[in-house]
Amino acid sequence: MTIKVYALSGAPRPWRALLGLAFKQLPFERVVLDASNGDLRSDWFLEINHRAKAPVVVDGPITLRDSIAALAW
Numbered sequence: 576m577t578i579k580v581y582a583l584s585g586a587p588r589p590w591r592a593l594l595g596l597a598f599k600q601l602p603f604e605r606v607v608l609d610a611s612n613g614d615l616r617s618d619w620f621l622e623i624n625h626r627a628k629a630p631v632v633v634d635g636p637i638t639l640r641d642s643i644a645a646l647a648w
Contacts, residue, residue: 578603580645581623581631583610589630592645596632 578596582589584607596603608614608629615627624631624640632639632648639645 576635578634581606581629583608583629588642591642592630595646
């Protein structure tokens, strides 16, 4: 299963998680959120992260809602 990273384009914290995954050479899919369209407050995203913040890293049953946690993982 591919790791999914929900990120805002150009935001520094999602880039931290993306660079960590790239450094570890793990396959991942980047899902770009659009804050101006309300993606962070949408029902489907609030089910993933009730804090409405990015990044969120999802790998099967594991959901990481912080870029530092994603790096440590």
